[in-house]
Amino acid sequence: MAPVFSKIGIIGGGVSGLAAAKQLAHHNPLVFEASDYIGGVWRHCSYSSTKLQSLRCDYDTSFPSYTEILEYLTSYANHFDVLKFVRFNSKVVEIRFVGDMEATDLTGKLGDYPTILSGHPVWEVAVQTNHSDTIEWYAFEFLVVCIGKYEDVPKIPEFPRSKGPEIFQGKVLHTIDYCKLQKEETSQLLKGKKVAVIGFKKSAIDLALECAEENQGPEGQPCTMVVRTLHWTVPHYWIWGLPFYMFYSTRSSQFLHEKPNQSFLRTLLCLLLSPMRRGASKFIESYLLWKLPLQKYGLKPDHPFEEDYASCQMAIMPENFFSEADKGKILFKRASNWWFSKEGIEFDDDTKLEADVVVLATGYDGKKKLKAILPEPFRTLLEYPSGIMPLYRGTIHPLVPNMAFVGYLGSVSNLHTSELRSIWLARLVDEKFKLPSVEKMIEQTTKEMAVTKKTTRFYKRHCISTFSINHSDEICEEMGWNSWRKKNWISEAFSPYGSQDYL
Numbered sequence: 214m215a216p217v218f219s220k221i222g223i224i225g226g227g228v229s230g231l232a233a234a235k236q237l238a239h240h241n242p243l244v245f246e247a248s249d250y251i252g253g254v255w256r257h258c259s260y261s262s263t264k265l266q267s268l269r270c271d272y273d274t275s276f277p278s279y280t281e282i283l284e285y286l287t288s289y290a291n292h293f294d295v296l297k298f299v300r301f302n303s304k305v306v307e308i309r310f311v312g313d314m315e316a317t318d319l320t321g322k323l324g325d326y327p328t329i330l331s332g333h334p335v336w337e338v339a340v341q342t343n344h345s346d347t348i349e350w351y352a353f354e355f356l357v358v359c360i361g362k363y364e365d366v367p368k369i370p371e372f373p374r375s376k377g378p379e380i381f382q383g384k385v386l387h388t389i390d391y392c393k394l395q396k397e398e399t400s401q402l403l404k405g406k407k408v409a410v411i412g413f414k415k416s417a418i419d420l421a422l423e424c425a426e427e428n429q430g431p432e433g434q435p436c437t438m439v440v441r442t443l444h445w446t447v448p449h450y451w452i453w454g455l456p457f458y459m460f461y462s463t464r465s466s467q468f469l470h471e472k473p474n475q476s477f478l479r480t481l482l483c484l485l486l487s488p489m490r491r492g493a494s495k496f497i498e499s500y501l502l503w504k505l506p507l508q509k510y511g512l513k514p515d516h517p518f519e520e521d522y523a524s525c526q527m528a529i530m531p532e533n534f535f536s537e538a539d540k541g542k543i544l545f546k547r548a549s550n551w552w553f554s555k556e557g558i559e560f561d562d563d564t565k566l567e568a569d570v571v572v573l574a575t576g577y578d579g580k581k582k583l584k585a586i587l588p589e590p591f592r593t594l595l596e597y598p599s600g601i602m603p604l605y606r607g608t609i610h611p612l613v614p615n616m617a618f619v620g621y622l623g624s625v626s627n628l629h630t631s632e633l634r635s636i637w638l639a640r641l642v643d644e645k646f647k648l649p650s651v652e653k654m655i656e657q658t659t660k661e662m663a664v665t666k667k668t669t670r671f672y673k674r675h676c677i678s679t680f681s682i683n684h685s686d687e688i689c690e691e692m693g694w695n696s697w698r699k700k701n702w703i704s705e706a707f708s709p710y711g712s713q714d715y716l
Contacts, residue, residue: 216334216337216350216351216352217349217350217351217352218334218351218352218353219241219242219243219351219352219353220240220241220242220330220353220354220355221237221240221241221242221243221353221354221355221356221357221642222242222243222244222245222336222338222351222353222355222356222357223237223242223243223244223245223298223356223357223359224244224245224305224338224356224357224358224359224360225244225245225246225358225359225360225361225620226244226245226246226248226250226251226252226299226301226359227251227252227359227360227361227620228286228620228631229359229361229619229620229631229635230244230246230251230357230359230619231251231286231289231290231295232619232631232632232634232635233357233359233617233619233631233635233638234295234298234299235289235293235295235635236632236635236636236638236639237357237635237638237639237642238293238294238295238298240642241298242298242357243298243300243351243353244295244298244299244300245300245303245304245305245338245340246299246300246301246302246303247302247303247304247305248301248302249301249302249343250301251286251287251290251296251299252282252283252286252287300340302342302343302344303340303341303342303343304340304341304342304343305338305339305340305586306339306340306341306348306586307338307339307586307588308336308337308338308339308356308586308587308588309336309337309338309339309588310335310336310588310591311334311335311336311337311352312327312333312334312335312336312614312615325648325650325651326609326611326614326648326650326651326654327614327615329354329355329615329641329642329644330354330355330642331354332354333354334352334353334354335353335354335355335356335614335615336352336353336355336356336615336616337350337351337352337353338350338351338352338353338356354615355615355616355617355642356615356616356617357616357617357618357619357638358583358616358617358618358619359618359619359620360579360582360583361579361620361621362577362579362580362620362621365389365577365582366577366578366579366581366582366585367387367388367389367573367575367576367577367578368575368576368577368578369387369573369575370411370573370575372552372553373552376552376553376554376559377552377553378553378571379553380553380554380555381553381554381555381557381568381571382555382556383557383568383569383570383571384402384569384570384571385553385570385571385572385573386570386571386572386573387572387573387574387575388416388417388420388572388573388574389577391420391572399423399427400427402570403423403424403427403428403436403570404427404428404433405428405432405433405434406428406434406569406570407434407435407437407557407567407568407569407570408424408434408436408437408568408569408570408571408572409436409437409438409439409557409558409566409568409570409571409572410424410436410437410438410439410572410574411439411551411571411572411573411574411575412438412439412440412441412573412574412575412576413438413440413441413442413443413444413512414444414526414528414574414576415528415529416574417438417574418438418446418528418530418531418534419531420572420574421436421438421534421543422531422533422534422537422543424436424543425537425540425542425543426537428542429542433542434569435541435542435543435544436542436543436544437543437544437545437546437566437568438543438544438545438546439546439548439551439558439566440512440545440546440547440548441547441548441549443512443513443514443515444514444521444526444527444528445498445501445514445518445521445522445526445527446501446505446527446528446529446530447497447501447527447528447529447530448501448504448505448529448530448532449529452496452497452500453496453499453500458709459707460493460496460497461522461678461679462681462682462709462710463682463706463707463708463709463710464682464705464706464707464710465706465707466493467679467680467681467682467683468486469483469486469487469489469490469493470483470490470668470679470680471483471664471667471668471679471680472664472680472683473657473660473661473663473664473680473683474657474660474687490519491517491519493519494517494518494519495517497518498517498518501518505530505535506535506538506539510535510538510545511545511547512545516670519668519669519679520668520669520670520671521669521671522678522679523665523668523669523671523676523678523679524623524665524669524671524672524674524676524678525623525624525674525676525678526671526674546560546564546566548560548561548562549561553571556568557571558571579621580595580596580602583595587613591612591613594610594612594613595610595613597612600673601662601672601673601675602618602621602675603654603655603658603659603662604618604621604622604658605648605654605657605658606634606637606684606687606688606691607621607622607630607634607677607684608622608634608637608638609641609648609654611651611654611655611658612651612655617638619631619634619635619638621675622675622676622677623674623675623676623677623678624676624677624678624681624684629711629712629715630681630685632712632715633685633688633712633715634688636692636715637688637691637692640692645692645693646691646692646693661677661680661684662675664679664680665677681710682710685710685715689715698710698714698715699714
């Protein structure tokens with residue numbers, strides 16, 4: 214049977230998939246969602262305590278819970294009538310390239326990016342419906358991949374021979390497994406148990422707090438966080454009485470930071486202003502060390518705060534986290550290397566930790582998930598040439614024809630950036646503007662990566678938070694919009710930029 218032919222396919226019904234469906238609605242896209250509901254990572258990988266790391270709006274100090282985010286996404290989907298495009302319980306298991314390989318220049322003599330909508334299929338997609346072995350094939354002129362960097366494929370540490378989880382007598386699970394448990398099941402898993410949480414990012418912090426709350430009273434056991442790399446955490450978005458956005462989210466604050474395509478004079482100015490940039494980071498660090506007992510528990514990172522912000526790794530610390538640590542319900546163990554034993558975990562300093570449950574909060578392998586469905590040679594080219602996905606405007610891979618990736622380039626507010634990039638993508642599909650040559654696009658992404666490498670040692674996380682306004686400016690200019698979105702120059706210089714500025 215011939216594949217069902219359609220203009221545009223979208224893989225994923227999370228934040229990015231819904232935004233793409235809204236902006237491309239006039240092309241009647243088909244949206245494939247593997248589960249039976251929308252929401253993506255907010256539905257599949259959230260704990261009861263999970264909250265959005267961005268503010269509800271630029272001047273609000275409340276952080277929406279994951280249930281409020283899901284309610285918002287449902288309201289969004291209903292309001293913009295995008296659910297009619299979604300095919301639930303439809304998992305994409307394979308993608309085939311059926312376009313003209315000769316026209317797709319991968320040999321080094323880089324020319325123009327192929328025509329977006331040529332009238333001919335370029336990709337075929339194999340879709341498996343839940344509870345069925347039946348595979349249905351669809352053909353598309355253009356494919357938008359929105360399966361995200363999180364969930365589905367856990368990142369599991371490697372262990373020496375005979376020192377992995379197979380020898381541990383307790384229970385080992387990844388946070389992806391923990392997320393799927395009901396409240397009663399998590400309580401049964403954690404209550405009265407010696408729990409070790411591996412990691413110190415947001416998911417690990419939230420999980421350790423939930424564990425502590427389940428172990429109140431004299432019978433409760435402490436939860437131990439095994440920490441390899443420390444990262445800065447913040448209690449809220451106020452620093453010594455000043456709103457956090459003043460330091461990184463306005464034009465004037467981002468003027469201190471390097472950006473791609475800047476002139477020699479601007480580069481020189483950034484160099485001269487670097488003491489101010491480092492001073493802002495130190496100013497924030499001084500508040501965090503005063504407000505949070507980081508030094509008391511040996512949790513002060515060795516690197517500047519700016520490096521965590523520039524790599525999108527800054528986490529909001531739950532309000533009562535350190536009060537549980539003060540009660541002895543949360544303990545910390547610094548370790549570079551560790552492995553399993555029958556009774557728990559052993560460390561490279563010859564110490565041991567007894568445990569009943571070990572939870573791996575070690576993140577996800579989003580690229581592995583992508584590579585599992587992409588065909589060659591595009592699978593190999595995915596991270597060419599630098600080991601990071603070179604996404605032009607955070608969306609188009611110059612060497613992967615007729616395919617967009619929404620939701621892969623990190624920033625301070627992914628809800629906002631997914632919408633703006635989807636607007637840009639829709640205008641590109643509608644031929645409102647033309648992409649530069651493949652060579653020019655690679656050059657642009659290389660410049661962005663160079664800036665990130667200068668800013669943070671964690672550059673492989675591919676985040677643009679220190680030059681996010683400039684990134685949005687370039688998107689606006691390419692669409693023919695005015696890049697300055699505020700009503701007056703004072704607001705333009707000193708007010709934070711958010712999603713409302715691009716309506």
